[in-house]
Amino acid sequence: MTQPPASSSPAPVVPRFFVSQRITVMVNRYEIRAANPDGTEGALLAVAEQKRMKLKEEVVFYADESRTRPVFSFKARQRLDVHARHDVLDEHGTPLGSFSKKFGASLLRSTWELSAPGLEAVGRERRPVIALLRRFWELIPYLGDVWVPFVFHFDFVDTATGAPVLVSERRKAIRDRYDVSVPDPRVDFRVAAAMAVALDALQSR
Numbered sequence: 287m288t289q290p291p292a293s294s295s296p297a298p299v300v301p302r303f304f305v306s307q308r309i310t311v312m313v314n315r316y317e318i319r320a321a322n323p324d325g326t327e328g329a330l331l332a333v334a335e336q337k338r339m340k341l342k343e344e345v346v347f348y349a350d351e352s353r354t355r356p357v358f359s360f361k362a363r364q365r366l367d368v369h370a371r372h373d374v375l376d377e378h379g380t381p382l383g384s385f386s387k388k389f390g391a392s393l394l395r396s397t398w399e400l401s402a403p404g405l406e407a408v409g410r411e412r413r414p415v416i417a418l419l420r421r422f423w424e425l426i427p428y429l430g431d432v433w434v435p436f437v438f439h440f441d442f443v444d445t446a447t448g449a450p451v452l453v454s455e456r457r458k459a460i461r462d463r464y465d466v467s468v469p470d471p472r473v474d475f476r477v478a479a480a481m482a483v484a485l486d487a488l489q490s491r
Contacts, residue, residue, distance in 0.1 A: 409442035
């Protein structure tokens with residue numbers, strides 16, 4: 287797979303952070319917060335906003351709650367394609383990486399590909415049985431769209447070495463909340479945050 291050109295700006299690395307979802311009428315919003323050494327939520331790192339009913343899926347990440355300064359984003363390359371490749375872009379539109387959902391493999395167990403300069407990774411739902419149960423649940427009218435009772439996790443590994451790259455663990459909470467670990471220092475925080483939000487925003491598509 288062709289690697290995107292690297293951004294000229296320094297790549298920020300955040301080894302652990304939290305993602306929490308807020309649902310509003312016309313948009314989905316996500317808070318990304320750093321993890322303190324004791325495991326509690328720390329400083330706000332970004333606020334993401336997913337507008338609904340767009341021909342090309344796009345999520346913009348802002349510097350703070352005012353949502354006046356976009357700092358990075360991810361955007362689908364194709365229109366109305368649930369398995370389109372999504373590019374992660376810095377605030378100037380320079381590519382930082384990309385990801386896409388693998389259609390065939392995801393029929394039974396959601397599988398994603400993640401690319402960044404010097405890195406190719408694949409991520410899968412950790413528990414195959416939970417993946418199957420979740421699919422049956424999503425077939426139930428209404429319930430499958432508004433509430434998923436299963437706690438599921440994703441593990442991304444380097445395709446060359448099998449070493450862990452990114453781990454997203456969903457926590458039991460009223461609103462969706464994820465604990466994200468990034469053990470590989472090659473993964474730009476913006477790419478990691480984009481992938482973590484996509485696992486929630488695009489998962490059921």
